[in-house]
Structure formats: structure tokens, C-alpha cells
Amino acid sequence: MTEATDLAERAGDRDPRIGLRAVSALRRLLEQLEAVQVRSARNRGWSWQEIAAELGVSRQAVHKKYGRQ
């Protein structure tokens, strides 16, 4: 039995582990999605300021995170 199916089976038991795993997965997914969207906006010539405004964070925060790329 794989860990994946094992986890899936426990989903119905309100096992906290499955909920926590989902949150952690969501967080990692979010990071990847953000990177994709920021990259795309930059390719379309958006400024860091414009991207930051849409994301609801400071320009410095976005630039620090993605500026090197």
C-alpha cells in the first residue's frame, strides 16, 4: 500500500495529518503559482511596482524575491 493511497483513505477520518498536509501542499503550490505569474507579468513588461500592487505586497518584497531572475 503506498503512502498516497494510505493518506487518501484516512481523509475520511478527519485525520489532522491530511489537513495539515493539504495546507503545506497549498503553500508550496502557491509559491510556484506566484513565480509563474510574476515571470509572466515581467515578460509582458510590467514594473515591479505594478506587480507588487496586484499581489498586495511591497515593491521591495517582490523585487527581493524575484529580482535576480
Place this chain on the structure above:
Amino acid sequence: MFERFTKDARAVVEGAVSHSERVGAETVEEEHMLLALLDREGSRGSFVLTSLGATGLRESLERDLAEARRRGGLSRADADALSGLGIDLSEIVARIEETHGEGALESGKRGGNGRRARRRPFGQSAKETLTRALRVALARQDRHIGDEHLLLAITLRGGVAGEVLADHGITYRSVTRVLYGEDGVAEAG
């Protein structure tokens, strides 16, 4: 830290760097260490992997790793957990790829076209694997860190590489059984 590594363990670390370079990853990660482990011959780690049938599973292992990478580094268990929230990860991947091209969500991909000749840094997962290998060796009172400790660390860490291995029947328990002829109930690290 590396002075206690055996020749084979060092070869895995170096091999991991090569694998990372080959796929154009930004960092060296645990999955690159696993691929390097699968390359080894005549080492303790490769003995275990061969005993557990990994040589015949290589293609399947690589496919699963590539699939996880395409999902943004999320494992199958992650996908299942998300579906418990009503989130269809494969649907998200499909939509993103539709708009941004195939492999857009791929984890650890180099952004832009910066071809920097700098040394590849070790990512979080690889660092954790190395630290855990050290702890596993200490717990077993082994004086050196061999590639079998790296393999044990991967199975213990519960990351994507460990999960892909587990899906192929290679777990901490099965590895310790081959190595030490015992059940790995008491988890080290």
C-alpha cells in the same frame, strides 16, 4: 562535514550536482541525489537498491520524479491531500500549462535565460538529506557516512524522492532490512 563521507557518498553528492546541471535546475535537490544513487555500482547503497529491484524500476522512478516536478514539486500524497479540499491539482497544472506553456509550473526551474557559471547551491531538501544522513550514521554508531546512509536519509525524510521510492516498495524499513537484517521500527533521525 564531507570529510567523513566515503568515496561512494562523495560520488553521490558530485553526481547529484551533475544531474542538477543536466536538467537545468536552479539548485541541487534531493531528487538529484536519488538519481545519483541509482547511478552507483558496487557500493553499499547500490547493493541495497539492486536487492530491492530498483535497477529494473529506474525508468518508472524517473518518470514519477519528472511527474512530481511538473506538478511544482508536489507529490502524489500532496495531490491527494489537496483533492480533500476540493482542489484538483492536475487541473491547475493543465490550466497553467495551457496559458504559460508545458512545464510552466515545474519546480526549481531557472527563471529567465541567465546562464550563470556559478556553483550550484544545495537546496533545502538536499541539505536536509545530508544532515539526516549524518544523524542516521551517528545513531548507528557508524564512523563514516556512506551512500547507504544517504539512501536511508531519503526514505526517512518523507519528501518527494522518498515517496516515489516508497511507491516502488523501497522504504526505510525495507532498506534497513537489507542492510542490517532488522526491521527499522525505531526510526533514527
